[in-house]
Amino acid sequence: LAKTTQPISMDSYEGQEVNITCSHNNIATNDYITWYQQFPSQGPRFIIQGYKTKVTNEVASLFIPADRKSSTLSLPRVSLSDTAVYYCLVGGTDSWGKFQFGAGTQVVVTP
């Protein structure tokens, strides 16, 4: 049972802002929302995490509406090196004791 839904792919040009929305209608009260980035031939790496409202760090912002049924990862002024797959992960184990990453969003940045 997939807990999250993301767009399969997004294209952007250098310098633009990229926003990726993840839907998680069944989010539980205690669930956090975490985003990971994966480059080819590497393991995913943590980008940002939030519980509600807005979180910002040096690489991204995370917007979470009041109902928490979705979240949006915002990458400001992307560069070619931001070309990667982005995954959202909600909470920890689901009711079947599994960690359910979304299918990921392939972001391609071109000059």
Place this chain on the structure above:
Amino acid sequence: GAGVSQSPSNKVTEKGKDVELRCDPISGHTALYWYRQSLGQGLEFLIYFQGNSAPDKSGLPSDRFSAERTGGSVSTLTIQRTQQEDSAVYLCASSEGLRQASIQYFGAGTRLSVL
């Protein structure tokens, strides 16, 4: 400090052989996770450990797959009688604990090719 280390980085084996994949988590991390990623696909969760215990093994694809963790540190994923469909990248991750907000730190993976 050192990150999550996986070995070997690449493994080529013949169909029917057994393979062992190793994961060294970040020191002090009590939770450890195994995932499988087929070419161009997302992450398929296999199993997690809290300490040396794996509460739920139902994510393992078949009874040819097993995993253990000793001393609350190193973990081994074993695949017996490998099949071509086992070819994938096997990723290991660790986290400080097993909480809703636990951040997982991933290794670079072991690329398994079954001929």
